[in-house]
Amino acid sequence: MTDILDKVGCYKFLAEPFHCDFSKHLFMGHLGNHMLNAADFHSNERGYGMSYLNPIHKTWVLSRLAIEMTEMPISYDEFNIETWVDGVMKFFTSRNFTVVSPDSNKIYGYGKSIWAMIDTDTRQPVDILAIHDGLILDYVDKERQCPIAKSSRVKMSADAKLVRTIDTNYSDVDVNGHINSVKYIEHILDLWNLDWYVHNKIKRFEIAYVAECHCGDKLNFYCEHTSEDEYCIRITKSFKINAEEVEVVRSKVNFVKD
CATH class of the missing domain: 3.10.129.10 (Hotdog Thioesterase)
Structure with a gap:
């Protein structure tokens, strides 16, 4: 040992x-x-x-x-x-x-x-x-503190708008054979344009992975402005053989004026 x-x-x-x-x-x-x-x-x-x-x-x-x-x-x-x-x-x-x-x-x-x-x-x-x-x-170290809040449950209404649909390709796939965790982060943050980031910076980012995606799945991004500085995002995947959508990710982004 x-x-x-x-x-x-x-x-x-x-x-x-x-x-x-x-x-x-x-x-x-x-x-x-x-x-x-x-x-x-x-x-x-x-x-x-x-x-x-x-x-x-x-x-x-x-x-x-x-x-x-x-x-x-x-x-x-x-x-x-x-x-x-x-x-x-x-x-x-x-x-x-x-x-x-x-x-x-x-x-x-x-x-x-x-x-x-x-x-x-x-x-x-x-x-x-x-x-x-x-x-x-x-x-396990229970004594050392991490002062930020735990991930919260991302709540979204039926009013969330479909804002983007993308294909998944080779560079989205990681060593575990599914869509890479970080690729979801990049795709989510790309929902806002460059000018937005000139005037706003990310204060807090949360993401919860619900189900796996694989190369060839289409990803659908739904976004809802839930408070002054907060946006919630739901990602679903569409299957090639039918139009059924399955939720795979939920995320929350808090911005602060730069």
């Missing part, structure tokens, strides 16, 4: 210039991708990551993600993502993130996430506590 590592992992990242938008701030999608990488590094180092799970036909999938930022890293900024697990149940685990400068003098923001483990053959949930006799429990 390997030695028990620290419960909190810390990983270095760089706001690469071509991962930044017109304002030289890191794209939210790339920040989300860095958080997912930090989660992968953390779990692999501790023995319950995808490098162990994939050969036994299991994998982690993201269920919910909330990101709340005070400030976004700008081009060439170095920053750390600290991550830790703060709760484990049979089929789900919760993981937090802090985005911080290398000297810890500046906290850019935080993230909260929920993950599930699935069997890659059946696509059904797997008992997380059965992996290495519940090894993940040794890494």
Whole structure:
């Protein structure tokens, strides 16, 4: 048995210039991708990551993600993502993130996430506590705080408007064989044009993954302006053989005037 590592992992990242938008701030999608990488590094180092799970036909999938930022890293900024697990149940685990400068003098923001483990053959949930006799429990840190709110239930009315339909293609598909979690974030944020982002910045982003999508599915985006600074989005998929729509994602975006 390997030695028990620290419960909190810390990983270095760089706001690469071509991962930044017109304002030289890191794209939210790339920040989300860095958080997912930090989660992968953390779990692999501790023995319950995808490098162990994939050969036994299991994998982690993201269920919910909330990101709340005070400030976004700008081009060439170095920053750390600290991550830790703060709760484990049979089929789900919760993981937090802090985005911080290398000297810890500046906290850019935080993230909260929920993950599930699935069997890659059946696509059904797997008992997380059965992996290495519940090894993940040794890494639960309930003391360290993440001050942002948990993901909320995104409520939308029947008045939500269909604002876009897109095809899914090769570059939308990830290592798990389904549409990449971060690609949904990018597609959602593309619902607002460049001029909108000149005058508004993202304060908080939430996304909940309801069902899997695969290459070739059409994605339909419904949007509703639910309060002064809040928009809710529902994504459905359409099947090739009929017009039936199935909900796959719900999201909420809060903006603040820049």
